Amino acid sequence: MPADKPLVVIARRGSRRWISAADPAASKLGLRVGMPASKAQAMVADLLMVDAAPSEDATALERLALWALRQYSPVVAVDGADGLVIDTEGADHLQGGEDFLISGLVNRLRGHGLTARAAVSDTWGASHAITRLISAETTVVPVGKVTKAVVDLPILALRLPAETIQSLRVLGVDTVGQLSAMPRAPLTLRFGPEPARRLDQLFGRVAEPIEPIRTPELVEVAKNFAEPIGAPETIAKYVRRLVDQLSAELAENGLGARRCDLAIHRVDNTRQHLRAGLAKPVRDPARLSKLLCDRIETIDPGFGIEKLVLVAVFAEPLEERQVASALIDEEIADITPLVDILGNRGYRLFRVAPVASDVPERSVRRIPATAPDIGQTWANKWPRPSRLLAHPERIDVMALLPDQPPVVFTWRGKRRKVVRADGPERIFGEWWMRPREFQAVRDYFVVEDELGERYWVYRAGDGIDPDTGSHLWFLHGVFG
């Protein structure tokens, strides 16, 4: 399909055919969503037209929702025919905050060739309206600022039937602010309860729970309580029972859980969710229940809990494997359970691996804690400091150019006399990383002061040619 030609998607009902979507080239030529197909053809000569496939769109959207369910939050649902709604409460910090969450989401979708707009706000209604009516790619509405953000928006995105919106516009109501200023009684008499309900949902005056998307493949177990429960011990007991059931069902399907969500339904019709993520597929009840019971104190039972639902939202095939029986050598324990426990508490777990680079700050990279063993270590045998400063610090130095170590240096206001020194160790810039480093040079010295404290200092430049560096001195690390 040629990319430069305007492309529109044509929907049809009966004999009526209209544009249901248009690409940027088509929009530039004045084609709009809702325009009859014949008019579009009359306006643009070589227009590419594709028939709409609403059921395929719905399936694709559902797939996207399931992906978001695994990646972002335990509560994800399809919103209308063209959107997703995600409950980000308590899930945004995992992505570094709300801003990073939605910009990351939009960027990842763009990587897959999808154009998306995202908004975070206090209510489903407000986010729905903002994403559809504001052209900014991402919008974050601060807590409690929903009214200000939506009051000037047109009533188009209130999730009302098209006829209602048409009639309201005939009455001269264009914006949300105008509609909410109208008296409720005549409005309800004329249009039914729907406009008032949608307004209340938009402003967060009534709760609007999001029913998370579920598919038949997801393994789900639930427990209803005749009497609401609230004590932590009771919750823990039932969580353990649910985990036992879930593991049994996972075992039946030959699966192991990678993400588990515990949905807590309270008597006042609000829900909380706990998510437990695992580094490798697991169906060991003890491990799963420890991860969930670890965070029972974060549950607020309120007036009581009437239902607990446990879902393995992300399951992977898990095969039983035979481990070699150890006769002589001690088994080095698998640490994935510990990684899971600490990872779910929000610690940043990592291992380090060598990188073939002489520049100290580039010679280490972080890898996941459960990554397979690298087996390598740093090939360089020159002395390295055990503490490396994040940013080299300027020091005042008295030294002979071009290649003598400092005689005296002042660091953090303290003057130190150098008794012993070793160097220089010359490290060249890596022009393949940044072209500006083509000529850059650092000369590193190990210096020991009168007290025996050792430091790693360097001079930017080779001491002769000013192109190689500024000839300023820096302290980069502290030896033990």
Place this chain on the structure above:
Amino acid sequence: MANDALNPVLAELRERIGRLEGSVQRARQALPFDVAEVDQALPGGGLAFGALHEVAGGGGGTVDGAAAALFSAGIAARTRGKVLWCMTRPDLFFPAISQAGLHPDRVVFCESDREEEVLSAMEEGLSFGGLSCVVGELVRLSMTASRRLHLAAEKTGSMGIVLRRWRRQNEASDYGQPTASTTRWRISTLPSERLPVAGVGRARWLAELMRVKAGECAEFEIGAPDAKGRICLLPTSGDRADQTTRWRSLAG
């Protein structure tokens, strides 16, 4: 007892009951330094597994903890199994640590934002049981916290090392406060020996064993860990006496 040798099941049961009652101390293993003088000063002939140890630096090392980190890494390198290293300030340069014999594949780092989280990660790591050594970089260590860590270590036999480093040098007087740790070390740098040629040789440290349960305090002049994590005893230098008094006055 002669019966124990004949019937291992009974012997094991006796041991389990003894452990439940807490009357019989489990025979603990220890990690020797392979330096006779140091091992003699430690009950059990080395650093005890299943116990908590404290290491801090002296002088400038109270803030950067560079020598203390290398000393701890040398200990961790000589254990067998994985090591958990918990910290809040990620300034450890691992190429240096790997030069003390600790392979990067063996170390899992656990970075958090607050001190208390380091404590809880250490406790979790010590009670997990599959780790040989858990190192945590901490500013404060209260009696209660250290006792919890010690109990967790005692249960599984992992070694816990608390690496104390402070924000400012004068805060290091905190190191005098009692904790439940089995040994307490202070590693300060000393001027190294003059080499016949220009350059610096093996780093010389003053390792003060400030506190040891059921043992006497001692001081050693040691050489920094080699590529296998082993320290060595160096001949005492002439100006040692005034060095140590100076450190004491600095650390209060």
